[in-house]
Amino acid sequence: MRTLLLFLQNHWLALRQRLAPLIALIPRPLRRAGLWTLLALPLAVLLYALALVPFTPGISDIRKAKSELPAQLMSADGKLLAEYRWANREWVALDKISPNVVNALIATEDHRFYNHFGLDWRRTASSVLLTLRGDPQGGSTITQQLARNLFPEEIGRSRTITRKLKEAITALKIEASYSKDEILETYLNTVPFLYNAYGIEMAARTYFDKSADKLNVLESATLIGMLKGTAYYNPVTQPERAQARRNTVLAQMVKRGKLDAKQLDGLQKRPLRINFERQTEVMGPAPHFAHQLRKTLIAWADANGYSLYSDGLVIRTTIDSRLQAYANRAVAHQGRQLQGVADAAWARRDGWGPQNELVRTLVRESTEYRAAVDKGDAPDDALKTLLGDTAFMQKLRSEKTRVQAGFLAQDPVTGHVLAWVGSRDFAQDPYDHVQAARRQPGSTFKPFVYGAAFANGASPTDTLMDTAVEIPLGGGRVWRPSDGGPPSDQPMTLGDGLAFSKNTITAQVMQQVGPARVAEVARALGVRQSPLEEVPSLALGTSPVTLKEMVTAYSSIVNLGRYVEPVVITRIEDRHGKVLETFAPSTPQEVFQPRAAQTLRNTMRGAVDKGTATAIRTRYGIQADVAGKTGTTQDNTDGWFILMHARVVAGAWAGFNDGRITLRSDYWGQGARSALPMVGEFMQQALRTNVVSTRDRFVDEFDTPPPTDNSLNSMREWIRGLFHSDTPAAPAAPPDNTPPHPAAPRVQPPVTIDPVDATTLPGPA
Template identity: 70%
Template sequence: MVFFDSLRARTAGLCAALVRRPDSWLSAHGLLWLLAVLALAVVLYVLALIPFTPAISDIRKAKSDQPAQLVSSDGRLLAEYRWVNREWVPLSTIARPVVDALIATEDHRFYEHFGLDWRRTASAMVRTFGGERQGGSTITQQLARNLYPEDIGRAPTLTRKIKEAITALKIEWLYSKDEILETYLNTVPFLYNAYGIEMAARTYFDKSADRLTVLESATLVGMLKGTAYYNPVLNPERAQERRNTVLAQMKKRGKLASAEYDKLAKRPLRIRFERQSELSGLAPHLAQQLRRQLIDWADRNGYSLYSDGLVIRTTIDGRLQEMANQAVQRQGRQLQGVADVAWAPRAAWSARSPLVQQLVRESPQYDKAVAAGATPEEALQQLLADGDFLRRLRAAKTRVQAGFLALDPRSGAVLAWVGSRDFEQDPFDHVQAARRQPGSTFKPFVYGAAFAKGMLPTDQLMDQAVEIPLGGKQVWRPTDGRTPPSNEPMQLRDGLAYSKNTITAQLMQQVGPQQVAQLARAMGVRESRLEAVPALALGTSAVTLKEMVAAYGTIASGGLYRAPTVITRIEDKNGKLLEAFQSAAPERALGLAAAQQLRDALRGAVDKGTGVAIRARYGITADVAGKTGTTQDNTDGWFILMHPQLVAGAWAGFNDGRITLRSDYWGQGAHSALPMVGDVFRQALRGKIIDARERFIDEEESSWIATATGTLRNWVYDLFGRPTGQQASPAAVPAPEAPRAPVPAASAPPQDERPEITEAPLVPLQEVAPRAPAADPPVWVDQPDAQPVQPYAPPPAMDSAALQPATFNLDR
């Protein structure tokens, strides 16, 4: 203490003397003290900055960051959650020319210094003071800046350089030179969301980092001086010039022979550019949907989704997921061929087409041309005359899309999730995020409500022209496409099997739209808004594929709704259980008898109705039931199939609802969506994923309430007459027919997949004209939904908030 007090007193006295006599600053003694004070100030400033640099623990963690892994129930990797799009590769697997080029260009004394190259720093300062700005950072300093941009910053200030130097010294103290090189090469950014040498090699040269040549290595290392300025995709001339500079540095440092340099410097750039997907694996769409929930869970529990190596175990069956991916890709290619012909430049895709002109007006290129000063008409004509632009626009707008979802109806566990044909080309999820009109796949809710009300599958309605007044002198006239009504009685189960709009519309009148909407919500359509109007019977309200498959799961499980679930448990990187998740408790949505009657009626759609291809084409003899769906103008194709152990559904269409397949055959759900489901079911049965011997078990309701209700219902029918003129049924509601053997293909009605196109306009009541009697026998097809085409709206934003974080189920 005496020493410090003496030092403080002498320093104070010296400062006072310097203030009284300014000329003493110029003395040797004064200058010495001034330099000492300045040095002390610098030391104190550096010490003060140390707490604001990354801690030792942070630096250790940076090198050991492990992304969370989404894993299937059979242990297969579905996706990884990374901070950035990076794949870490060991230094030993990186091509040697990459390391040689990096050291020769960025830090040729890398193995001689301890994080700071004082000679290079001094040289950079001298040149900077002389007006020629030059960087003096070593590879270690660049690594510090890349790893901790927020802690260190990028502003050209003394503070930033000091913090960068401190962090570099910490890194050198913790890691060997090879570890520093490995970390640097795996973390440096290369544009296009590519981080690290491995992703850069794939992005720019379509190869892995261990196969990079000298030229390719020099090109990538050359980008490090300025990734945007030396971007080989947008600025190839600059990139080539910079590449040759790197080659010259390699020659100067003895890493490249003069003759080799002369030969390589003359070669052109050969870029094979391809963007790399951020999320890869078997189920990227599902991973994207779960990301927000998992981040919230990690934040609440003190973990990082991107660096703590969490393992999220799911209900997804890896085998079934792979089958679903392949089925969607195969059918997508088939449908794309149809779309390419239908929208060929000499067919529908013409500059004279009003739709094509409207699509051009909606493009960013049109807005850019108008903003540049062109009139709207000039911009339109300019783009219509641009063949390359029209080809790109056609490819984007006429790309067929699809979605597929499968779950276990016994638990609600999601087994497969395919959001589009290709995540890289279309990351929009057509399972959870897309809302489309479901068409005839919505009809089971109408029949389910009717059965719950006491009607029977054997009850009959007349297949006749239907006119439903809507008020305001308007009437709704649903039709069955080109197939006229037969004017013959038809059982309700056949009306559902053959997807008769006329029968369904009459049934909707008796049941009521409000009851149908209420039942649909109870069975699983819980996120989308349902309009309680008569046309709802034919699927006019847009819903998601996830909702529809969940609702059919309710039918398969005898009327019990089980919320779709995905996550089963979360573990740390060492396998320790952090949290387990249970399926939500089942909810009774539809009475057992009504659910079994509905399920049995849907067997008919597969045995003899619109889904008969499941039997005839795919040879599936198991106990299954399902329904096809096709919307107005063949805009959307649907199919959902049920088995005691598996419910799967598919949708096919385009992102823009104004684009259709323009095919009366391929546009129907029986030909666009059914093949995806049929393909997966066939493979699942062959692979023993589901048991072909399993059958739906029809049980009788044994409660006295059910018996009394049946007796009272039949007494009312006997007293006032049955609604359909049928004989009374037994007191208790009978169990549906026993599962029938599959109907041979030869005995099925002809599946004339003619256009399902029909208009159901609202017309003034007085203008309703009588219909002519049926001239031909009916042809059973999956009929269109007699609904106006809704105006196109951009797809809604992906909203993973709909997934409940508390239970990780996929239902609100």
């Protein structure tokens, strides 16, 4: 308010001098009455404007907008992970911007820029008169345009007197806060230029592949010409309009003395030369992690009176930049391997062909098909046309058969998230396969079944018969789980049933403990957001969950039944290093019997030592104390692997965004070959570089086998009474046909997320 009154006071004398000749023309008898009449409307407008002042941005907000210090997301070891900018731009000083840009801007948009205080009364009056004559013209100064660019929500875009008054008041405040050069610098760094390019630097790179200080007069005129309507004068899609507008800007530069008139004719004849390259935003090494945190951080900043985009906040996270780099490389490497498999399989005629009903369905679901039908084409004709369109079919295949992956590593003791990879490429697929995607976990869900059994008094050495199983579901339905091959009809220990991921054994254990109890165990350990369907097939992982939930649940197993809430932020500081808030570490909660959890954790060593995950030892040379579980869903749609170590739990998922798409390979589609290599490579590198201690081992809190729970003796007796033999010889481990890994050292591990029919079974683990 005070600033506005000072401006009015300082310019009142100048305004009286300009109005004096006009007042003298009015006859004296009418002058007094006419003067009051003339003053009534401006006075009303002035009073209304004064009432609007509190509803416009404050001086502190205006000063802050120019400073623009984006919040920095830092790793636990002090490396920059991301910056939270409100737009994709790079701020450059005015002296780093070509003078041609400044000259073109002032000549075209506001040639009296250095002579007014934010409002150009002559231009405003001219705009009003032209608009009343039916030729709408903009009357905003550069300062008024800057006000709209900086505060679009506060000022608004509607064509009303309220908006214009808010714009004018904000422009006066900007003039009071900034010098003229600062206004130009801020304007040129905040104006949008399409294609997610904000500011003159990003515009120069996008349209001419050069920096803003290298723009010549033609390039400068082209970009400034876009400001009248970026889409209408887009030089990429509307080159003729853009060239005509460029020539208008050049003419204005001559008119305002910014360009020699002798050059005009030659310059206007020059063709429009664009070197277009869309600028991708620099996402940093953990883009999905940064994106997941953005809403939380904005809410914190708003609640505490800060701006995430301009106050220079420093957010300290739990991510280890070294482990994040290993995870990124592992996902990228395995992603390329799997993509080659998928491309070869789907390129065949029997894969991506017009006779494939899935392909025909995908075409019908495409936007191109819907657009053709909406335009009036018969559905069959539209389908036939698109199936015959080679370019369209190649594009659709590329989109639908792009292999995706997710990876998460977490310290089970502290709950600190150490590495987070949400997809193979954030720019291509920002969808997060760690926290957002829910997929069937397959056999990685089986530990919850065995954990429930161990809590009920069962032992890993108890035996069941590997034989065909039929479980009544009610209503005449029967569930017949099976494995990749016929059952051996031999006794098998529960430990081997888990190590070799035997569905027939797991189904029998589920039958004894019950789906409700298994679901209870899974929820307690960490599967707390995804709904679990309490049916027998839950034992084989038919209820979709997230990778984050599964890694957290396995961390609870390492912790001997103690759940630790995942932690991602440790503290937030201001730009000077002052700690604004410290986030308390998670407190472990005992959610499952520690003795049963210890038994389960130790039993899960079997998958790595002799079962489905032996590649961890044989291919990646990891000889540390680790345990884990592979998982594969029906038709090899989803591949999983989670590895447990005393100070790190690392899990990976591989598949496609569309659950109907598969790798079309029984070999590569298994979790042991699709997901395990990501975890194996990650752990190998973490150990090789000594980021993770090789000395950490699981700690047993209980030295003796658990005593039998008398109230649950019936289950043990049922199990042991099935046959006379106690412990069979362990079945031979399945051959590991994975190509050998080069010279893997014998070292230890690192420190530190489509329903299946209940009568069927997910594929081999």
